[in-house]
Amino acid sequence: xxxxxxxxxxxxxxxxxxxxxxxxxxxxxxxxxxxxxxxxxxxxxxxxxxxxxxxxxxxxxxxxxxxxxxxx
Amino acid sequence: xxxxxxxxxxxxxxxxxxxxxxxxxxxxxxxxxxxxxxxxxxxxxxxxxxxxxxxxxxxxxxxxxxxxxxxxxxxxxxxxxxxxxxxxxxxxxxxxxxxxxxxxxxxxxxxxxxxxxxxxxxxxxxxxxxxxxxxxxxxxxxxxxxxxxxxxxxxxxxxxxxxxx
Numbered sequence: 001x002x003x004x005x006x007x008x009x010x011x012x013x014x015x016x017x018x019x020x021x022x023x024x025x026x027x028x029x030x031x032x033x034x035x036x037x038x039x040x041x042x043x044x045x046x047x048x049x050x051x052x053x054x055x056x057x058x059x060x061x062x063x064x065x066x067x068x069x070x071x072x
Numbered sequence: 073x074x075x076x077x078x079x080x081x082x083x084x085x086x087x088x089x090x091x092x093x094x095x096x097x098x099x100x101x102x103x104x105x106x107x108x109x110x111x112x113x114x115x116x117x118x119x120x121x122x123x124x125x126x127x128x129x130x131x132x133x134x135x136x137x138x139x140x141x142x143x144x145x146x147x148x149x150x151x152x153x154x155x156x157x158x159x160x161x162x163x164x165x166x167x168x169x170x171x172x173x174x175x176x177x178x179x180x181x182x183x184x185x186x187x188x189x190x191x192x193x194x195x196x197x198x199x200x201x202x203x204x205x206x207x208x209x210x211x212x213x214x215x216x217x218x219x220x221x222x223x224x225x226x227x228x229x230x231x232x233x234x235x236x237x
Contacts, residue, residue: 002199
């Protein structure tokens, strides 16, 4: 996942690398995702997230739709 | 897909209290604590010495941890990434006080700040034009910042090549 100055710069990058435009997030959404994903990483009880838990975390920050579905 | 299934199987077995390789949780935490303390990844030999386990067992444990996708090994068996940390320099350096680490991407760079729960600054740049972009975390909040993060690959394909998402 890369960071860009604007949507226009995402478009330029996709054109430059001949790639279809993917999914975009605001910096605040990335922060919320990072917090959800890594906050408990130093816990002795940490376990990898199941697909359902991960998709629920995506949905809570507005990442819904086919692009954000993990393999079942 | 196979790796995800392995991770899920590992999780299922662990949750049932069976077949849990005893070294894995200790090694996982050892690696993270080493990164935090030293600002770099431990070598496999350092892991074996630090945990007083034979090298062969440590290598096996690393292989199992890699099935979670949080850990990725280099071709020579050494750590490449222990998410959110990168063992090699990246475009996502994270500075906390006088210490610094590398995140694997912007998600992971912010993840280091979230995991360590400390004020941090991330000096990165636009993926398109390399224009400087500095993100700051203060008091457990990301300070308002313009910009857009972009996933080039849909979530279902992330684990086909975790390095390019």
